[in-house]
Amino acid sequence: MRYFKIFSYSLIISFYTSSLFAVDLGGLKLNQNINNYLIISEEEKNKDIRIRKFDKNIRIFANNIFNLGYKNRGTYKDFKILSPDYFWDTYYIYEKDNKSNYIVAVKSLNRKVVQSKFKIGECTSLRQQFIKEVMGLNFSEKKKEYKNWISGDMIRYKDRVVYTTTENDISYNHLFSCVHSIYYSKDEHYISTYFAYGINTDHQIVTDMDNYLNVKDLNEFNESLVANFKIWGNYEISDQNYLDTDLYSLKKYRNEALQMHQKND
Amino acid sequence: MANSSENIKNYSITLLCVIASAFIIFLGFYLKTTAANKLIAQKEVLMKVEEKVDRVYNDYKSLIDRQISMQESIEENANNAGVLFNEGSLIFSVRLMESEDMIDPAQADMMVIESISQIKKVNPRIADIVSTFNRKYINSR
Numbered sequence: 001m002r003y004f005k006i007f008s009y010s011l012i013i014s015f016y017t018s019s020l021f022a023v024d025l026g027g028l029k030l031n032q033n034i035n036n037y038l039i040i041s042e043e044e045k046n047k048d049i050r051i052r053k054f055d056k057n058i059r060i061f062a063n064n065i066f067n068l069g070y071k072n073r074g075t076y077k078d079f080k081i082l083s084p085d086y087f088w089d090t091y092y093i094y095e096k097d098n099k100s101n102y103i104v105a106v107k108s109l110n111r112k113v114v115q116s117k118f119k120i121g122e123c124t125s126l127r128q129q130f131i132k133e134v135m136g137l138n139f140s141e142k143k144k145e146y147k148n149w150i151s152g153d154m155i156r157y158k159d160r161v162v163y164t165t166t167e168n169d170i171s172y173n174h175l176f177s178c179v180h181s182i183y184y185s186k187d188e189h190y191i192s193t194y195f196a197y198g199i200n201t202d203h204q205i206v207t208d209m210d211n212y213l214n215v216k217d218l219n220e221f222n223e224s225l226v227a228n229f230k231i232w233g234n235y236e237i238s239d240q241n242y243l244d245t246d247l248y249s250l251k252k253y254r255n256e257a258l259q260m261h262q263k264n265d
Numbered sequence: 266m267a268n269s270s271e272n273i274k275n276y277s278i279t280l281l282c283v284i285a286s287a288f289i290i291f292l293g294f295y296l297k298t299t300a301a302n303k304l305i306a307q308k309e310v311l312m313k314v315e316e317k318v319d320r321v322y323n324d325y326k327s328l329i330d331r332q333i334s335m336q337e338s339i340e341e342n343a344n345n346a347g348v349l350f351n352e353g354s355l356i357f358s359v360r361l362m363e364s365e366d367m368i369d370p371a372q373a374d375m376m377v378i379e380s381i382s383q384i385k386k387v388n389p390r391i392a393d394i395v396s397t398f399n400r401k402y403i404n405s406r
Binding site for chain 1: 369370371372374375377378380381382385392393395396397399400403404
């Protein structure tokens with residue numbers, strides 16, 4: 001009985017304390033002085049390459065070398081990640097007025113795979129599990145958004161779920177996005193997919209990004225569109241639900257990334 | 266003698282009364298039958314009138330329904346033709362703009378895909394044909 005009481009108290013305490021410190025990403029918190037995180041020189045910090053085109057007052061910083069399982073195109077270690085989740089490949093911090101304005105973690109699920117090898121349901125299944133992990137029992141508003149835009153010679157689709165929670169009178173947006181890029185070359189379609197999780201307190205930054213990219217809202221979307229997409233049109237979209245949390249288990253993906261990290265550490 | 270004539274008088278009065286009563290009964294019976302017949306006849310007339318009115322109403326209603334459905338069908342056909350024409354011209358304009366480097370190929374492709382989706386809703390066979398031409402164009406550029 002005594003142990004049961006201790007267990008119950010610890011459960012209650014852990015529940016409340018976890019909700020108090022819940023809104024961070026890898027230990028990175030919003031609206032903090034960016035200099036508390038950055039480990040680069042002032043010169044590096046002020047490089048033009050960091051300035052975002054959608055808002056010249058916003059700069060971006062990245063870390064993509066904490067996870068050695070990820071094959072980087074370029075390496076960035078602009079800040080330390082206090083408690084990294086090795087599931088992610090890259091963490092980004094968007095800075096405005098010297099404060100962390102928007103924090104994003106990205107996992108690349110595939111890069112230019114032929115359409116026939118596209119794993120339908122992979123991203124949405126991982127996202128569903130991740131949402132459960134992050135949101136837990138938190139009651140929040142939920143909004144689904146489907147977007148489409150052109151980037152160079154790629155056609156991109158974004159399937160975003162936005163949860164809004166309030167903690168200590170501050171409203172936090174949690175954005176869980178599956179982004180698919182479709183590229184066509186020599187009678188073959190290629191797909192790249194990444195899963196992103198972002199947090200912010202001011203959604204304006206996301207709206208500005210979308211406006212800059214000339215993003216169009218779609219009424220409906222599911223991954224069958226990506227699997228069946230044909231650049232010449234006239235393709236089918238199925239209504240089927242493709243979630244498969246056993247085949248695409250978040251735990252499995254995380255373990256694989258962690259093992260790869262430990263091997264190379 | 267006087268007694269006998271009194272009897273005849275009484276019998277005559279009685280007979281007259283009987284005849285008068287029979288006449289009244291007959292008259293009553295006749296009038297009743299006539300009224301009932303008239304009522305039946307009136308009902309029949311009314312039913313026939315109602316039937317005729319119903320028939321005329323139903324004929325008129327079906328005529329109106331036919332006219333409405335014809336109008337809807339004409340409207341739908343006109344709309345479909347409009348969609349085909351609009352989307353067809355849009356595809357042509359977009360490809361022209363692309364060839365003049367006014368828009369990117371990917372952007373043009375996306376706009377054409379949207380147009381083909383619209384055409385597919387109206388006429389899937391035409392969408393098939395347009396899509397085949399589009400594929401040929403994309404692969405040849």
